[in-house]
Amino acid sequence: MIVEQLRITGQEEIAPRIYRMTLKGDSVQTMTEPGQFVHVKVSDGIDPLLRRPISICDVSQDKQELTIIYRAEGRGTRLLAAKKTDDTLDVLGPLGQGFPLDSLQKGSTALLVGGGVGIPPLYYLAKKLVKRGVNVRTILGFRQSEDIFLEKEFRELGDIVVTTEDGSKGVHGFVTDAMNQADKSYDSFFTCGPVPMLRAVKAAAASDGFISLEERMGCGVGACLACVCEASDASSQEGKKYRKICSDGPVFRAGEVVI
Amino acid sequence: MIVEQLRITGQEEIAPRIYRMTLKGDSVQTMTEPGQFVHVKVSDGIDPLLRRPISICDVSQDKQELTIIYRAEGRGTRLLAAKKTDDTLDVLGPLGQGFPLDSLQKGSTALLVGGGVGIPPLYYLAKKLVKRGVNVRTILGFRQSEDIFLEKEFRELGDIVVTTEDGSKGVHGFVTDAMNQADKSYDSFFTCGPVPMLRAVKAAAASDGFISLEERMGCGVGACLACVCEASDASSQEGKKYRKICSDGPVFRAGEVVI
Amino acid sequence: MINMNRELPGLSMKNPVMPASGCFGFGQEYARFYDLNKLGAITVKAVTAEERAGNPVPRVAETESGMLNAIGLQNPGLEHVLQHELPWLEQYDIPVIVNVAGNTMEDYIYVSETVSRVKNVSALELNISCPNVKVGGIQFGSDPAIAAELTKKVKAVSQVPVYVKLSPNVTDIVEMAKAVEEAGADGLSMINTLLGMKIDINTGKPVIANRTGGLSGPAIKPVAVRMIYQVSQAVDIPIIGMGGIHTADDILEFLMAGASAVAIGTANFVNPFACPELISSLETRMAELGIDDVESIVGRSWKTCSSVSLSSR
Amino acid sequence: MINMNRELPGLSMKNPVMPASGCFGFGQEYARFYDLNKLGAITVKAVTAEERAGNPVPRVAETESGMLNAIGLQNPGLEHVLQHELPWLEQYDIPVIVNVAGNTMEDYIYVSETVSRVKNVSALELNISCPNVKVGGIQFGSDPAIAAELTKKVKAVSQVPVYVKLSPNVTDIVEMAKAVEEAGADGLSMINTLLGMKIDINTGKPVIANRTGGLSGPAIKPVAVRMIYQVSQAVDIPIIGMGGIHTADDILEFLMAGASAVAIGTANFVNPFACPELISSLETRMAELGIDDVESIVGRSWKTCSSVSLSSR
Numbered sequence A, B: 001m002i003v004e005q006l007r008i009t010g011q012e013e014i015a016p017r018i019y020r021m022t023l024k025g026d027s028v029q030t031m032t033e034p035g036q037f038v039h040v041k042v043s044d045g046i047d048p049l050l051r052r053p054i055s056i057c058d059v060s061q062d063k064q065e066l067t068i069i070y071r072a073e074g075r076g077t078r079l080l081a082a083k084k085t086d087d088t089l090d091v092l093g094p095l096g097q098g099f100p101l102d103s104l105q106k107g108s109t110a111l112l113v114g115g116g117v118g119i120p121p122l123y124y125l126a127k128k129l130v131k132r133g134v135n136v137r138t139i140l141g142f143r144q145s146e147d148i149f150l151e152k153e154f155r156e157l158g159d160i161v162v163t164t165e166d167g168s169k170g171v172h173g174f175v176t177d178a179m180n181q182a183d184k185s186y187d188s189f190f191t192c193g194p195v196p197m198l199r200a201v202k203a204a205a206a207s208d209g210f211i212s213l214e215e216r217m218g219c220g221v222g223a224c225l226a227c228v229c230e231a232s233d234a235s236s237q238e239g240k241k242y243r244k245i246c247s248d249g250p251v252f253r254a255g256e257v258v259i
Numbered sequence C, D: 001m002i003n004m005n006r007e008l009p010g011l012s013m014k015n016p017v018m019p020a021s022g023c024f025g026f027g028q029e030y031a032r033f034y035d036l037n038k039l040g041a042i043t044v045k046a047v048t049a050e051e052r053a054g055n056p057v058p059r060v061a062e063t064e065s066g067m068l069n070a071i072g073l074q075n076p077g078l079e080h081v082l083q084h085e086l087p088w089l090e091q092y093d094i095p096v097i098v099n100v101a102g103n104t105m106e107d108y109i110y111v112s113e114t115v116s117r118v119k120n121v122s123a124l125e126l127n128i129s130c131p132n133v134k135v136g137g138i139q140f141g142s143d144p145a146i147a148a149e150l151t152k153k154v155k156a157v158s159q160v161p162v163y164v165k166l167s168p169n170v171t172d173i174v175e176m177a178k179a180v181e182e183a184g185a186d187g188l189s190m191i192n193t194l195l196g197m198k199i200d201i202n203t204g205k206p207v208i209a210n211r212t213g214g215l216s217g218p219a220i221k222p223v224a225v226r227m228i229y230q231v232s233q234a235v236d237i238p239i240i241g242m243g244g245i246h247t248a249d250d251i252l253e254f255l256m257a258g259a260s261a262v263a264i265g266t267a268n269f270v271n272p273f274a275c276p277e278l279i280s281s282l283e284t285r286m287a288e289l290g291i292d293d294v295e296s297i298v299g300r301s302w303k304t305c306s307s308v309s310l311s312s313r
């Protein structure tokens, strides 16, 4: 686990306020697990002070390149969006526990459900699953048609349904509307997005699965206990009553934590 | 008095850690008085928080260009040194009261004595004096030969003596050593530099003169009372017992303030 | 139409923004930058009975997201203020708040009584919290009984409403606030600066000649917000909130914490146009957030939701 | 050769730098980044008698040059710490300071007595200053008599030196320090966090679920330096200084203010290598400034110059 000054090799606004950034450096070779994240320092000084957690969206080992996709929201991510090619970025990672791949055999089917900036980590996951010979079906939820990103990329990897809350494209409604309409024969689901969505996806799901959580973080490495969530009754009997999202997660078995 | 985003048209290290920066913008046309300063915001955010006072070193009304020369010392000036051509700089000014020119008639002689980063404001003064037909003699003090800057530029305007503390160039010693050795027939002196130097220059001077002071500043415009100095007995009888360096100064008649 | 008006005791303000005492002189310097009539009100530098020379320099030091100051209440004294500074402000149609300081109760009472009779003075702000004077001041600000006694005595002589400016350098700010409320204060100003220090490691000595100074700026904002949040729930008098405000969102945060109006200090030094720019960007941000009346969000952070109309984003 | 060694009660340190309690867990996380033997000492997270779940999330919020936290003393409880955390630290040859918290005097006494018997525990740090627990804690930290009583009782049972960690949220920090010194404290840790709050203007609610939180980071550094400067002149026991240290120059500032050693909290979050990098840059800076012994600059800001050898720049 290291901190490295990665070099920015590309930065592009792919949807309103949604940016795709590519970064190059040695530490990329350790970023092999989909669902992990990097903890990014967006400025040289102490303003803003804390790092920002951003999911690993894609990794190219050939090019030693990491891709992240993020929304320019508050001060930190807006500063990130202002960076230019060839600037460097202080990146700590990869951090956390990603999506387990070995739960799925070749030929089985995975349902990936993502909402908004919860979508990026699912892309690296989809690629890894396809490589294992797993069929990937994807449902991506957006507010409206302009917000859509990564649709083409996911389509190359399998079936994909897009939902928009205003009905301006794809299925009108939420990702769960698409889940209910679609084929329920999948072996596992993987989801990332806002907590209400995660809850709904878990409830609508026809199988076991994995969810990726978000929480405000301090250290990002498990030392400060800023980012805990409650372990579900069943799993807390196995040990601790809580989980640290940064180091025990961000990915959990759907039944492992209370959401 | 305005705040303007000036465009940086040049930045160059002219001696170790001494930078010359040129800036362009509308407000330059108001910068007509030598000895005034600008109050510079070195970053976009709030870190560092306060502006930095830097003297006006030269102004070209043709080019609408302001020149400042500064030493990259603490955090703020180091950030300033990291700026590049075409970046913009938030500049408040011109501020303060500069050197009075009308005290000297055509044909009279002025002695300019500067030390370190006290030298820059004297350059614009020298140019203005020469334009009035005043003879300018300059003594510039540095630590050592590498630190020397603006020597050539001053030479073009009149006699110049350089002193170095280690004797590596010019007169060995302080500016006052050069003052004592040199011709004492001048009509007024003008000095800027560290306070011990100002004191020594005032004591060694053979005429009346003007000194430019430095102090840590808050507002830079006379509102916070951070930068006061004591008025001398004689001048405090005329009114207030103190002077604000940012707005009553930075230039004072040598007898006006206690140094 | 967004309603920016504020009605506080003695203060009819067209917007909730005023400069903070000590950061705006008596207005003349910033009047060269913009028309002071744009302000909700103006708070002038602390006035003492006699002229004060203040502390030796250096008087300011920069810290991370903040600054220290130890001006030491330098001011030209009551007489001069009455004859020159306050009359000059008559040309403006905004409420004037005079910050009053002193070493003894008698000082405060004398200055308060005199100043409160000046026709363009709308309110007094009792500075019982300046950390930079050696005598007086500091004790008034940390002992609730003394603060209450002072408030009562000043109230007895003042012709205009009295705001008491609280020091954050206390264990229990709510106790202080309640004490002065009970003693008759019409409002509170909070917070004054946190007592701090910076040492120059090259000399090994404090940067500020007075050694300690008052910390202001964004660094102290979370402390100010917390104290306003606590105090506004415990008292029924309005609060003028201050401490680190640099953006329109900061103003909204202070209002939601429970301030009825805000004051801008250090930000004026960073940007001489801070006050008018904040006033206009506050209006923009309120429009964006669907807030149509400043009053509707005062105390929003602790009031039950039903009483507030705030459209979600 | 620069002498970085420090000898404090119970603590033989090879340099003056340790992580601050609560910002370093029990060491395991940062041990994946570097060898903990590089540290002067280690201070572990607060330990309470029983397991604590802590506060609801969100528990942190960012502020200008600082952060708020309200972890709520979450910890696995004494038993678990005795069986798992402290034994794991045995592999390192550095002093271990255990931060002790509780709701009642009995809690503190019980945990202190038990922990102080563990062979690799070098000292206790009594956390009487955590602003984030609802019961206990906070009162201990703001009442000198209670703090003294607690100190005395813990001293009576502890097998190792006892440091008392002071809260900055008090009117008179010197009074608190003297009270615990008189009660037998072997040293002081200061400062804990300043009580603060941040409100999310989109929701109108505090960002932190616990509403208020403790402010740490560079924003509070001037307050820490001031308090250490004041207290170090008033007591004869050593101070472990903390509050916003992010650079080697900050460490020098704390030492010159009067701290005998320093602790690094929030900076670990910004840079996981903060502690070892600070230790090495401290040595570099001392060389540059001609300081050859840490001891020689402790209290430099208030000691008479003659007793100190500091070459000017």
Ligand SMILES: Cc1cc2nc3c(=O)[nH]c(=O)nc-3n(C[C@H](O)[C@H](O)[C@H](O)COP(=O)(O)OP(=O)(O)OC[C@H]3O[C@@H](n4cnc5c(N)ncnc54)[C@H](O)[C@@H]3O)c2cc1C
Residues within 6 Å of the ligand: A037, A050, A051, A052, A053, A054, A055, A056, A068, A069, A070, A071, A072, A073, A074, A075, A076, A077, A078, A117, A118, A120, A121, A213, A214, A215, A216, A217, A250, D061, D062
């Ligand atoms: C494990 C993990 C993976 C993430 N992956 C992505 C991603 O791939 N793409 C993306 O756009 N966003 C992602 N996020 C959310 C992203 O971290 C926040 O949008 C970002 O931190 C907001 O910072 P800011 O400077 O824009 O906002 P500010 O409001 O300036 O942030 C203030 C503080 O709050 C924290 N914060 C604010 N919102 C969030 C949030 N939603 N989650 C966690 N902390 C928050 C910030 O980190 C910072 O400490 C992820 C979050 C987590 C926890």
Ligand SMILES: Cc1cc2nc3c(=O)[nH]c(=O)nc-3n(C[C@H](O)[C@H](O)[C@H](O)COP(=O)(O)OP(=O)(O)OC[C@H]3O[C@@H](n4cnc5c(N)ncnc54)[C@H](O)[C@@H]3O)c2cc1C
Residues within 6 Å of the ligand: B037, B050, B051, B052, B053, B054, B055, B056, B068, B069, B070, B071, B072, B073, B074, B075, B076, B077, B078, B117, B118, B120, B121, B213, B214, B215, B216, B217, B250, C061, C062
């Ligand atoms: C009227 C005036 C004109 C000046 N002209 C020049 C010039 O032309 N060229 C030049 O190199 N320097 C000049 N200076 C000095 C220059 O302002 C300081 O070197 C600069 O502010 C230091 O900032 P920093 O970020 O490097 O240091 P930091 O240590 O980061 O500064 C911290 C704080 O202290 C203040 N400060 C530190 N040193 C000084 C100082 N010597 N004078 C005033 N404030 C200080 C800073 O402004 C800032 O507020 C002038 C100062 C004044 C008052």
Ligand SMILES: Cc1cc2nc3c(=O)[nH]c(=O)nc-3n(C[C@H](O)[C@H](O)[C@H](O)COP(=O)(O)O)c2cc1C
Residues within 6 Å of the ligand: B218, B224, C020, C021, C022, C023, C045, C046, C069, C071, C073, C099, C127, C130, C165, C191, C192, C193, C215, C216, C217, C218, C220, C242, C243, C244, C245, C263, C264, C265, C266, C267
């Ligand atoms: C340079 C300076 C001078 C001040 N003088 C006074 C004063 O005379 N009276 C007073 O009550 N407060 C004074 N203050 C405190 C401010 O009014 C304000 O309470 C404090 O600075 C916090 O606000 P800010 O962070 O916006 O600056 C002064 C502050 C500064 C920075």
Ligand SMILES: Cc1cc2nc3c(=O)[nH]c(=O)nc-3n(C[C@H](O)[C@H](O)[C@H](O)COP(=O)(O)O)c2cc1C
Residues within 6 Å of the ligand: A218, A224, D020, D021, D022, D023, D045, D046, D069, D071, D073, D099, D127, D130, D165, D191, D192, D193, D215, D216, D217, D218, D220, D242, D243, D244, D245, D263, D264, D265, D266, D267
């Ligand atoms: C997330 C977090 C958790 C903390 N937990 C504790 C704790 O358990 N016990 C304690 O005494 N101090 C605790 N503190 C306070 C720190 O030890 C330290 O006193 C404070 O953060 C100031 O130092 P800093 O600015 O370097 O962080 C905690 C601070 C933070 C930021």
Ligand code: FES
Residues within 6 Å of the ligand: A216, A217, A218, A219, A220, A221, A222, A223, A224, A225, A226, A227, A228, A244, A245, A246, A247
């Ligand atoms: S962010 Fe520190 S434990 Fe997760």
Ligand code: FES
Residues within 6 Å of the ligand: B216, B217, B218, B219, B220, B221, B222, B223, B224, B225, B226, B227, B228, B244, B245, B246, B247
């Ligand atoms: S810097 Fe504010 S009065 Fe001079």
